Amino acid sequence: MSISVVNRLFSGDLPRSRALGAALVLIFLGLALAPFLTAGARPLNTAATICIYIVLVASYDLLLGYSGIVSFAHTMFFGIGAYGIGLGLSSAGPTWSGALVGLVLALLLTIVLALIVGLFALRVRAIFYAMITLAVASSFAVLASQLSDFTGGEDGKTFSVPELLSPGFRLIENDIAGRAIDGKLVTYYIVFFGCLALFLFLLRLVNSPFGRVLQAIRENEFRAEALGYRTVLYRIWANVLAALVAALAGALMALWLRYVGPKTMLGFEVMTDILLIVVIGGMGTMYGAVIGATLFILAQNYLKTLMADSASALTGIPFLAEALHPDRWMLWLGVLFVLSIYFFPTGIVGKLRGNRAQH
Amino acid sequence: MTSLVPPPMPQARTPVSALGPDTALPAAKRDIAPLLLVPVLMLAMLPFVGSFPTWVTLTVAGLAMGMMIFIMSSGLTLVFGLMDVLNFGHGAFVAVGAYAATMVLLPMHGWLEADSLLMNLAVLALAMLVAMFVTGLLGWAFERIIIMPVYGQHLKQILITMGGMIVAEQLIIVVWGADQVPLPLPTSLRGAIVLGDAAIEKYRLVAVVVGLLVFAAMFLVLNRTKIGLLIRAGVENREMVEALGYRIRRLFVAVFAAGSALAGLGGVMWGFYKETLTASMGSEIMVMIFIVIIIGGLGSVGGCFIGALLMALVTNYVGFLEPKVALVSNILLMIGVLMWRPAGLFSNARR
Amino acid sequence: MSEPTAPAPAAAAPLLTLSGVHTHIGQYHILQGVDLQVPRGGLAVLLGRNGAGKTTLLRTIMGLWQASAGSVKFDGREIGKLATPDIAQAGIAYVPESMAVFSELTVRENMLLAARNGPLDEARVEWIFGFFPALKKFWHYPAGNLSGGQKQMVAIARAIAEPRKLLLVDEPTKGLAPAIIQSLIAAFRELKETDTTILLVEQNFSFVKSLGDTVAVMDDGRIVHAGAMRDLVDNQDLQQRLLGLSLDSHQ
Numbered sequence: 001m002s003i004s005v006v007n008r009l010f011s012g013d014l015p016r017s018r019a020l021g022a023a024l025v026l027i028f029l030g031l032a033l034a035p036f037l038t039a040g041a042r043p044l045n046t047a048a049t050i051c052i053y054i055v056l057v058a059s060y061d062l063l064l065g066y067s068g069i070v071s072f073a074h075t076m077f078f079g080i081g082a083y084g085i086g087l088g089l090s091s092a093g094p095t096w097s098g099a100l101v102g103l104v105l106a107l108l109l110t111i112v113l114a115l116i117v118g119l120f121a122l123r124v125r126a127i128f129y130a131m132i133t134l135a136v137a138s139s140f141a142v143l144a145s146q147l148s149d150f151t152g153g154e155d156g157k158t159f160s161v162p163e164l165l166s167p168g169f170r171l172i173e174n175d176i177a178g179r180a181i182d183g184k185l186v187t188y189y190i191v192f193f194g195c196l197a198l199f200l201f202l203l204r205l206v207n208s209p210f211g212r213v214l215q216a217i218r219e220n221e222f223r224a225e226a227l228g229y230r231t232v233l234y235r236i237w238a239n240v241l242a243a244l245v246a247a248l249a250g251a252l253m254a255l256w257l258r259y260v261g262p263k264t265m266l267g268f269e270v271m272t273d274i275l276l277i278v279v280i281g282g283m284g285t286m287y288g289a290v291i292g293a294t295l296f297i298l299a300q301n302y303l304k305t306l307m308a309d310s311a312s313a314l315t316g317i318p319f320l321a322e323a324l325h326p327d328r329w330m331l332w333l334g335v336l337f338v339l340s341i342y343f344f345p346t347g348i349v350g351k352l353r354g355n356r357a358q359h
Numbered sequence: 360m361t362s363l364v365p366p367p368m369p370q371a372r373t374p375v376s377a378l379g380p381d382t383a384l385p386a387a388k389r390d391i392a393p394l395l396l397v398p399v400l401m402l403a404m405l406p407f408v409g410s411f412p413t414w415v416t417l418t419v420a421g422l423a424m425g426m427m428i429f430i431m432s433s434g435l436t437l438v439f440g441l442m443d444v445l446n447f448g449h450g451a452f453v454a455v456g457a458y459a460a461t462m463v464l465l466p467m468h469g470w471l472e473a474d475s476l477l478m479n480l481a482v483l484a485l486a487m488l489v490a491m492f493v494t495g496l497l498g499w500a501f502e503r504i505i506i507m508p509v510y511g512q513h514l515k516q517i518l519i520t521m522g523g524m525i526v527a528e529q530l531i532i533v534v535w536g537a538d539q540v541p542l543p544l545p546t547s548l549r550g551a552i553v554l555g556d557a558a559i560e561k562y563r564l565v566a567v568v569v570g571l572l573v574f575a576a577m578f579l580v581l582n583r584t585k586i587g588l589l590i591r592a593g594v595e596n597r598e599m600v601e602a603l604g605y606r607i608r609r610l611f612v613a614v615f616a617a618g619s620a621l622a623g624l625g626g627v628m629w630g631f632y633k634e635t636l637t638a639s640m641g642s643e644i645m646v647m648i649f650i651v652i653i654i655g656g657l658g659s660v661g662g663c664f665i666g667a668l669l670m671a672l673v674t675n676y677v678g679f680l681e682p683k684v685a686l687v688s689n690i691l692l693m694i695g696v697l698m699w700r701p702a703g704l705f706s707n708a709r710r
Numbered sequence: 711m712s713e714p715t716a717p718a719p720a721a722a723a724p725l726l727t728l729s730g731v732h733t734h735i736g737q738y739h740i741l742q743g744v745d746l747q748v749p750r751g752g753l754a755v756l757l758g759r760n761g762a763g764k765t766t767l768l769r770t771i772m773g774l775w776q777a778s779a780g781s782v783k784f785d786g787r788e789i790g791k792l793a794t795p796d797i798a799q800a801g802i803a804y805v806p807e808s809m810a811v812f813s814e815l816t817v818r819e820n821m822l823l824a825a826r827n828g829p830l831d832e833a834r835v836e837w838i839f840g841f842f843p844a845l846k847k848f849w850h851y852p853a854g855n856l857s858g859g860q861k862q863m864v865a866i867a868r869a870i871a872e873p874r875k876l877l878l879v880d881e882p883t884k885g886l887a888p889a890i891i892q893s894l895i896a897a898f899r900e901l902k903e904t905d906t907t908i909l910l911v912e913q914n915f916s917f918v919k920s921l922g923d924t925v926a927v928m929d930d931g932r933i934v935h936a937g938a939m940r941d942l943v944d945n946q947d948l949q950q951r952l953l954g955l956s957l958d959s960h961q
Contacts, residue, residue, distance in 0.1 A: 070517050120694075124701065127445050127657070130517055131649040132693075138646045139690045146686055268642070272525060279518060327537070331529030338522040341515055342508065588819055592812045599810035602772055603868075604798035604826050 009200065011207040015287060020352040024287060027294050031192060035185055036177040042301070048188055048256045050297045051195040052249050057277045057289035058202050059245035065284030066206050067238045068218035070126060072271055073117060073133035076140045077243040079266035080106050080113070081250030083144070083151065086260030090159035099162065103251055107244060114243035118236040141266040156261020161187070165255065191252050198245055203286055205241065214238055215284075272330075276337050282347025291348050304329055393704040397668045404676045412556035417675045423563035425671030426570020427632060429664050431625030432648045432655075433577060434618020440594035440658020442611050444506055447517050448524035449622055449648065450641030452494045455527060456623025457542075457630035457640065458535055459493040460486040464542070471545045479545035483565075490627045491620040498619025502612050524642060531638045540636040566628055573621070577660055590614065594658045650689050654696045656703025665704055666696075723786070725750040725876060725907050726771070731780035731790075733763075733770045740766045742931035743780070748876070748924075753898065753908040755918045755939065757953065758928035764911045765807055767928070768878045771909075772804050773797045785875060799826070801875035805882065809865040813854025817845055820853050820864055824871035831872065838867045841897040859890035866894075870901065877901070877908045883917050891917060915953060919943050927952045 015021040030037065034047035056078055063069045081103070088102015089095075117136060124132075145154050161183075163169050169183035179185065205211055217224045217231045225231050254260050264270070273296065281292020311325045344351055401418055408414040435449045463486040464471060470482040505523050509515040543549075544562055551558040581587035593600045593607050600607045629644070630636045637643075651670055655662030673692050678685040696704065724747040733741035740763050748754045758764050769775045771782055773794040782790040789797050798804070803824075812820055821830060839846040842863040848856060853864055862882055869877055883891050898921050901908060912918050918925070922939040935942075935952055942948055 064514075068514065070514060126513060127439075127517075128653065130445075130447075131653055135646050135650050135653075135690055135693065139687050142686050146683075272521070275518065275521065328529055328533060330525060331533065334522050334525035334529060338505070338519055338526065341519050341522065345515075585822075588815070588823060592815060592819075592823055595812050595814060596810050598774060598794070599806070599812070600823070601794040602774070602798055602804045602806075602810075603823050604795050605823075606793075606795045 011200075011204040013203050013207045013286065015353075017353045020287060020291075020349060023291060023352075027290060035179045035188055039178055041184075044184070044188060046297055046301050048191050049253075050294050051191050052253045052256070053273075053277065053293040053297055054290050055195045055198045055202075055249040055252075056246055057274050057281070057293050058199055058286055059242045059249065060274050061278050061283060061286055061289050062202060062206060062214075062238060062242045062245075064278055065282075065286075065288070066211060066218065067214045067235060068126075069235060069238065070130040071133045071239070072130060073137040073140075074242070074246055074274060075266055075268075075270045076137045077110050077114065077246040078250040078253070078270065079140075079144065079260075079262070080110050081247030082254040082260045082265045083250075084109075084247070085251045085254040086157055086159055087151070089161060090157050094160035094162050094166075096162050099255075106247055106251065110243050110247040111240060114240040115236065118239040137266075137271070138268070141262055141268075144266055145262045152261070154262060156259055156264070158259045161255065161258055165190070187256055191256050194252050195249070198248060199286075199290075202245060206286060210234070210237070276333055279337060280340050280344075280347055282349030283345075285347065285349040288347045288349040295348075300329070390705065393662070393665055393700075396704075397665055397672065400669065400672055400676075404672075407680060408676070410556075412558070413679070415554070415557035415559065417679055418672065419559050419563050419567070421672035421675040422668060423560075423566040423570075423671075424632070424675070425668035426566050426573075427625055427628045428644075428647055428651055428671060429570055429667035430573050430628065431622050431644065432651045432667060433573075433660050433663050434615075434621040435648060436652040436655060436657055436663045437590070437594075437660060438615050438618045439652070441590055441597070441614055443511070443597075444615075445513065445516055446506070446520045446615075447645070448501075448520035448522075448527065449619075450643075450645040451524040451527035452498060452619040452622035452641070453626035453629065453644060454531055454636075454638060454641035455497055456490040456494045456626030457636050458531055458540070459623065460490040460627040460630065461535075461540060461542070461636070463489045471543075474546045476547040479547045483545060483548075487624055487627050490623040494623025494626075495616045495620035498622075499612055499616040501619070502615040506615070528638050528642065535638070537638065542630045542634055542636055544631055544634060562631060566632065569624075569628065573624070574660075574664055581660065586610070647689065650693050652703075654693055654703060656700075656706035659703065659705040662703055662705035669696075722750055724748055725785060726909070727781075727783040728767075728771070729781045729783075731767075731770060731782060732778045733766055733775055734778045735766070735775065740931055741770060741777070744928075744931070744933055746926055746933055746936070748907060748909050751905070751907055752923035753902055753910060753918075753921050755922035755925045756909060756911045756928060757913070757915065757918070757925060759913065759954070762928040763931040764928055765880055766931075768804070768806075768880050768909075768911060771797075771878060772802065803869035803874040803877050805865045805869045805877070805879045807880040807884065809861050811853045811856075811861045811864050811868075813852060815853055816850050817853050817856075817864055818849050820868050821871050824868045826872070834871065834873075838870065841893065841900055842867055859886045859893075862886060862890070862894070863897075866897065870906065873904070874906060877906050878911075879908065880911045881913065882910075883912065883914050895921060915949075 015024055031047055031051055035044060038044065038047075056074075060074050063071055063074070084102040084104075084106020085099055086102070088098045088100070088105070092098025092101065117133060120132075144151050148154070151157070160166065164183060165187045166183040169186075170181065171183075171186060172181040175181070206214070213224065213229055213234055216227075217229065217234055221231050250265060253265070257264070277292035277296045278289060280296075281290070282288030307325065307329060340347065346353075404417075405411070405414050408417060431449075431453055434452075435446060439445050464482065467482050467485075470478045473479065501523065505519055506516065509519055548562045548565060551560045552564070553559075579587075581591055589600060589605055589607060589610060593610065597607060626641070629640070633640075647670065651666045652663055653666075654669065655664070655666035670689055670692060673688050674685060677688040684691075700706075726746070726748040728744050728746040731741050731744040732739065744763075744767060746756075746767075756764050756767070766775065770777050771784075771789075773789070773792055773796075777790050780790070781788060784797075784800060784802065787800065789800060792800070812823075815823075821835070824830075844860050845863055845867055848860065853861065856864065866879070866882065869879075882894055886894075895917065898908065898910075902921070910918060910922070919939065919942075925935075925937065925939045925942050926933050927935040929952075935948075942952075
């Protein structure tokens with residue numbers, strides 16, 4: 001592959017750092033070959049979650065890092081996409097048409113809501129917008145869990161997927177490298193390639209003229225306005241596009257889990273996870289989402305066992321044992337989050353690239 | 360000098376216009392429309408609710424809840440107006456205040472269970488003071504350590520204060536455990552006073568009284584003291600206050616600590632209201648607090664007061680009349696107010 | 711003043727001296743080496759068209775914007791690095807272009823803020839009422855309800871409620887009716903009788919030509935002329951060159 005092809009693929013936004021490039025290649029290979037490098041359901045689940053969170057966080061980076069917009073409504077769109085697939089499949093039965101109808105309706109709802117929130121709130125100051133999105137998102141979450149007949153309420157809904165994607169389905173009779181070639185595998189690669197496509201799309205977006213105007217607006221809105229750009233329009237577009245990508249990520253998540261529920265898809269915990277990842281990974285870099293999501297999900301799944309072991313070793317000492325309890329992993333994450341805002345404002349990616357903090 | 364002088368009026372007193380141009384009395388526009396919202400709402404709901412006793416119960420519940428939310432939010436709006444700092448972690452002080460109060464309430468539960476109004480109120484007052492002290496102290500530290508380095512950078516403030524709240528919440532669990540802590544009401548404050556057919560819960564009356572006291576105290580400090588004058592002026596134009604020779608940044612920490620102490624007080628009261636404490640009670644209430652200060656106008660204590668009462672009353676009325684709508688009534692109220700006044704009911708913070 | 715051709719007056723040291731002051735706002739280099747001396751007592755005028763940097767200069771003196779280079783000496787003290795409250799406490803009062811009157815506060819409360827230690831001097835307030843009678847009438851009204859001219863009076867009154875060594879005034883006549891401007895002229899005349907030195911930024915030459923003792927003209931972030939007001943008033947060519955208009959056409 002010649003350099004120019006690689007350049008085109010990444011829309012000119014190369015890693016610009018040996019360490020970062022190596023890490024990205026490693027992650028890519030790891031995710032691409034995950035089914036064959038690992039055994040069992042749990043690692044595959046981790047890998048699929050990583051793919052989806054990469055896209056979810058990258059779409060949030062479009063808002064926060066590139067446009068300078070703080071929004072707490074992002075998980076709402078994630079949830080809408082997920083529920084679209086979920087409700088479509090559960091009400092119309094495990095057919096492709098059911099899924100498609102659900103998805104299309106979800107995307108339409110996403111566009112409408114993103115437009116409404118954008119038009120209404122982007123005309124006010126950033127602080128207002130942040131608070132309003134928080135209020136809207138939490139109301140939406142409450143609605144979703146209360147309309148239990150429709151949405152399955154607090155517990156959510158499980159549903160069946162089309163035959164091609166179901167675990168029982170065999171594409172090839174024999175195992176390859178110890179992994180059964182079944183519907184789960186097919187689903188995994190749909191998730192993988194879907195996320196890859198969405199990520200490359202986002203990369204192309206932020207490196208296009210549109211993306212550059214967004215960055216100009218983030219730097220100095222007044223100046224951009226003076227140069228003739230209708231900043232409100234650009235912000236609304238960024239909002240809608242980010243919301244759509246988040247919704248698609250949600251749809252993939254629902255497809256993978258064969259389950260939708262308010263906690264996994266609409267909860268404030270998801271929003272805090274996104275914020276933590278995007279800040280620690282590196283705002284305004286896109287690749288920060290890749291590194292950050294990978295580290296975060298891996299840690300979330302595997303670090304907790306480490307914490308549990310340490311906690312049991314320290315059962316004598318009162319506070320320390322509690323502080324290292326695996327459920328308290330949020331505490332350490334929170335501390336890391338606060339520290340990284342102070343000392344690593346450009347995140348892991350920034351550190352790897354050797355950027356000096358501009359803030 | 361004056362080119363146009365209207366003919367003198369038939370009355371004996373000197374016509375205003377003849378004093379020369381620009382001595383006309385300024386329009387005495389007092390912005391009273393927002394002040395009428397709460398009484399108008401209360402009266403308007405009476406026919407909808409139907410029965411007067413039910414209306415009384417709902418109204419008192421709304422007023423009590425509103426007062427508590429006002430106490431919790433007033434600090435936040437003042438801090439924003441004066442310091443241009445938005446503390447997304449304000450809820451942490453609410454939770455810490457409530458939990459800190461248990462340090463008094465649990466050892467002294469005998470006083471709580473005694474059927475003596477005096478003993479109950481005494482231990483309650485002590486708990487409130489302890490809560491305010493602890494959260495005031497925590498607020499002082501929070502401002503110096505976490506917020507001061509990010510003055511003027513709104514994005515970082517939002518992120519860092521959120522991070523602070525996450526850490527605070529987790530620390531509460533580390534110290535007090537993840538289980539809910541029950542907080543039963545003091546004996547003499549349980550139950551209700553019955554007036555005719557209406558039942559008014561005793562604790563709610565206490566909440567209303569405390570709320571009014573806090574509002575009165577804030578009003579007096581803001582309007583009758585030099586510090587209050589500085590705060591009100593600083594909310595409008597910080598730079599000019601400095602240009603008049605005042606080191607207003609020194610006030611920041613004090614105001615922040617006071618705001619945190621108020622949040623702690625609100626937390627104690629809210630804990631009793633719900634009769635249970637959870638580590639996440641702070642973050643759960645943030646949405647309501649934000650809605651209230653948006654409605655009231657960032658920086659306005661009076662607006663926050665009206666906004667809190669409005670929101671709580673609407674929640675109670677709608678919860679009774681149309682429970683399904685109650686889920687989104689807060690949002691609808693916020694949207695309604697913003698469409699009428701895009702910067703909130705009273706917005707004097709010039710930004 | 712600092713012009714080599716003008717005869718140096720045998721006066722005491724200037725109250726305010728700026729030497730080589732540069733100020734950057736973001737990436738904009740607004741003040742590009744300002745040298746200015748304001749003599750003690752009297753009224754010094756700073757003229758210049760829009761964008762010349764006059765407001766920036768006042769804000770720099772007041773410490774609202776930090777000078778990136780150069781020195782600002784006030785009454786023998788270097789104040790360039792001080793914070794705004796300290797500069798104000800050193801004896802400088804500021805009337806900004808926007809007037810910065812506190813709208814929610816009454817006229818009385820606005821004035822109270824000027825009394826840093828203790829109450830307002832009743833006699834001094836009465837003296838101010840002498841040339842700003844409207845203030846007495848609206849003493850208890852919220853300042854935000856006043857007209858533009860009345861707000862300007864409040865802003866100036868607030869700056870002089872207590873005696874100060876230096877008064878910085880930024881375009882007080884902007885957007886005001888001629889009648890009000892007359893009141894302001896009277897007020898400044900009274901002020902000149904006191905110990906206060908005034909540095910007045912203006913674009914309206916006719917307003918200042920009778921008030922000013924010394925004048926400096928600013929262009930593109932530098933002082934391009936400094937001297938006695940009398941000399942500028944008498945020299946039509948100089949006016950034409952510096953201000954682009956002659957005295958008559960500006961009226």
